[in-house]
Amino acid sequence: MSRYAMAIDLKACVGCAACSVACSVENEMPVGTHRLWIRNTTIGTFPDLVVEHRPEACLHCENPPCVPVCPTGCCFVTADGIVDLDVKRCIGCSACIAACPYDARSMHPAGYVTKCDFCKHRVADGRAPACVETCPTLCRTFGDLMDPQSEVSIAIRQARRVDVLRPGLGTGPNLYYLNAPAKFGLVGGEGSRS
Amino acid sequence: MKLQRREFIKLSCATVGAMTLGSGAMAQIFPDGFPNPFRAPKGKWFDRDVTTVYSYCENCFWKCGIKAFVEGGKVRKIDGYAENPKSRGMLCPRGQGAIAQTYDPDRLKRPLIRVEGSERGDGHYREASWDEALDYIADKMLAIKAEHGSESVAFFAHGSGDNWFAEHLPGAWGSPNAAKPSVSLCTAPRETASQYTFGRGIAGHEQIDWDETDYIVLIGHHIGEDTHNTQLQQFAQALTRGAELVVVDPRFSTAASKAKDWLPIKPGTDTALLLAWIHVLIEEDLYDAAYVEAYTLGFDELTAHVAEFTPEWAEAITEIPADTIRRIAREMAAHAPRAVIPVNRHAVWYGESDTHRMRSLYLVNVLLGNYGVEGGYYLCDAPIVEKFPHPELPLTPSAGGCGGGATDVVADSPFRDSVDRGRFFGSATAVQEMIEPMITGEPYPIKGLICFGVNLFHAVPMVERTKEALGHLDLYVAIDVMPMEHVMWADVILPEATYLERHDDLSLIAHKTPFITARFPAIEPMYDTKPGWWIARELGIKLGLAEYFPWEDMEEYLDRRLSSIGSSLEAMREQGTIVRRGRPYLKDWEALNRNPFGTPSGKIEIYSERFAEAGLDGLPVYLPQPDGPAEHYRLLYGRSPVHTFSRTHNNPVLMDMHGENEVWLNAREADRLDLRQHEYVWLENQDGVREGPVRVLVTERIRPDCVYMVHGFGHKAPRMRVANGRGASDTHLQTHYDLDPVSGGAGTNNNFVRLLKGAPNPNHPPIAQVANEKRSPA
């Protein structure tokens, strides 16, 4: 059993979207549907500015609000902490989309919900997720939080600052943002974890 | 929302109607046929049988080593691989999204000949066989040769096949008028400056020792938006490692957002800043005296030259406080030699001042003692692989390339010099200087143009002049993959197979660890398309030049070349890349008793005798740039991380990320002009040329005296159904350029625009909608 997690070092991320394109191609997302997207936010006034490049996707919440609301029971959490769904049983009711506080789920044109599944097929082969592998700034790490020597554990430990999105909701995100550029942490992120 | 409504109404009407009619209902509800619940779902590509093919990427000219994953006869995914020093296992967004080019239903599919009697630009074509198309071209070329000489056919080429179309074929044919846009529209000033300072070029892979440096100063150079893969990787790794970053840019670029200092310099004044840094380094005795003593000539002249270029002098010009200028100079010196000002690639900004700027940039680095030293610039050469033996070409064109090193046309050759010879000091040919002779016939007429992978209407300034010039030609051939606007002006259009469908010549990269990469086709060419090498050879044979193409196919050619280094085609197929050891530092050369500096003096020539002899400045000077007319903003331009020049705008995967460009405008200026975020405007330049509509990006991230656009949008090519009409073209607004009399570079930053309210919202449908429409073969 593992506790898979991802960390993105915002000090290095340039918001180039290589991860997003890689995700779409790997997972055969039709044009217009995305599991992973980039939010580029500027705050401040000329010339005192901060730009945050923040890739977002499913956070594989410890307490995922999206799972219990699914009427067909097709949403589930694996033993390794991957929040996943069986699209063959999805009726497209969007209840899970409504419940996700991070807009991480979207409707595939074929009529089922799609979202990041941590590239479970690659992880099963011992490879990194598509987004992690391609990222040209090497700002993404993926691995098992239970293993203190995993890349992701080390990256989180060594970060100057660790944030998650909307920690106040108690969802227990497993997508960590390291070294947010703004002094107060993530832009609009409601405070930090440490 | 609206669309969904409309669709819903359609759908529900259809459904209800079908229900009442009884029959046909299922077809409406299940457009893909009635689903069979017992049929096993298809599964994903990666669960099926996947084969891997080595190649290198062609979505820009960086040539990252890739693995193409093929399943069911289709390329499904592309990744980098760790053993390749360019990709190192990673790819930029463009490399990841490049498959969509191969499967673009709008791509060129078979040879086309312009319908007799139609005008260039009308777009009337008929399909032709390769034989007919190549015969047509050969006949016209031979006719031009008979009447005007072989030099009257010009060759513009860019991309992996440019060795055939800017070097081999023109050399065999006998035309010195062969050029690559990556020289005079890109690197020319930095290459000429580097050649004359160090006796070495910069080469296509900028030799910055990112892994060792502690302090980085970027002048323009918007890494992060400029997503040259390896450079971005190493830049980011340097930041992660804790290297400090200073960015000098009128715009708060992505790189600036990573910097500890952003210097929002007044555009066009960088040389003043660099000279002031030289002043401080010398005056405060912060330079590396031992290095200067050992490796350079002309330091005393420099000392005298910069005496008056104080930070206060520079402050008045650059609008950067003198204190800041001093502080950064001291910080650089404190980190030297592990402090570096990397050269940017796109060095053509202001014409004459560009070589001065690049020279002063190098001189700061020299004073920091970092050239050939850890943490600065490393030294590199391309690996040597013998040519396939063939008779010597009658002529060696000096197309140059990102790699720099352009050779002069042999002085006593029977051929006339290139048409641009004498217009500037440098030796490489300049694309934009070959256009005027097409119109004027001076110094002699250019009557034919073979254009391979160069976007004539997006890459070259003064588009209207280019169009006029095309009208004077006897022959204009476009070899391309997409029905770009300029392609649809050609007499003959030859569709090249895309990079996933073809072999190309070896890619030999000058790098810290020099390396060789090969391209293998992942799939057969789709439609009736052919690889560039095949087109060059077939045309060569038809031109009577068969002796220069003594190979049957690329497999034979590559195998022969690889055998000269003890490898083979088969070995390469399994391996993809061969990496060599380099000699990156001065000490490595000294250990071998060799001198890396190819200057006449064998030293770094701070003062350039050769420039002085040619009547140029021996030391760099600051040249003020003109201000624009009232109410005009200087038009700056750059890259989107998800696009390459003008070539990726019909790629729905990449367009889905960034589907139209914006004109960046300072927020206070927007207020003054009463412009709102994302409002559409017209851009009108100093010559009254109008472009747009384009959205305004109201932002704090730019100075108030300039605007900024991402280059490459604004296609006017109806057959490119995703790209057509989205965003605006910076090139169309570049009705003026400043020729650098030293390098031949065309500086385009002295164009100015006004923003005019009241442009209509073009209401572009979402990219997904256009992409999913069944685009029938054109």
Add this chain to the structure above:
Amino acid sequence: MTEFYGLPSPQHFWHWPTLIHFALVALAGGAAVVTAVAHITKHPKVRTYALVTMVLIVLDLFTLWIESPARFRFTHVWIFLAFTPTAPIWLGAWGLTISLVASFFVWIGKGPRLLWSAALVVGSLLALVYPGLALAVNVNRPLWTPVLLVLFPLTGMLTVVAIAALFRQAWAPRWLTVLSLASAVMGVVYLFALATGAAEARQAYAYLWSHGGPWFVVALVLLAAVPALVRRAPIAAALVPIVGATLIRSLIVEIGQVQHFGF
């Protein structure tokens, strides 16, 4: 300034067909409750009510089916096979199914009376309550507050009672007054709770105002006007609350899809 590459699903995941569903399910759930009460109190018109309930449920399910992006899977019974009582939609689906079956037997007048009473009570309450529940569980959508747990059943009952009043059911006008007043009061409570709530609730309140808030007031005024109309203009008194209640429900469903204002 925020710019996106590859923006995910648009903010709105439920579109106007969903609003029709929310209106229809109000009627269906409300009708089921009326049938349940009528069945227990042995009201003479119980078979008519049962029939109306069935029609409304079928209509609602048909709308859902049409609207579903997964029509094929939707018609399958998986939805009813999974046991996911934490999912309001699952509860609602069962509520509607039970109500449908029980109403059918009440209509044909067969089977054990007690069983149908029990089934109707449970089924109709589930059907009535679940739409509000389906919204209120989304604690991440600040406009979908727990007040909806009361407001939605009230407005649901209100619409069905209004229909009953239109068809001159004697018992209806009295309930019309009570329910419309109660709905109006809950509407005010809803706004008040938002306006005096935590920062995010207040932002949501402002958002509601800027995205159709005035219509909310119109709806409240309509509801509050019902008691005055009941005597003087019975037809209007039946139509006005249908408009008011449907308007309130639609506004909340539509505008409430907005998520988190911090970005």
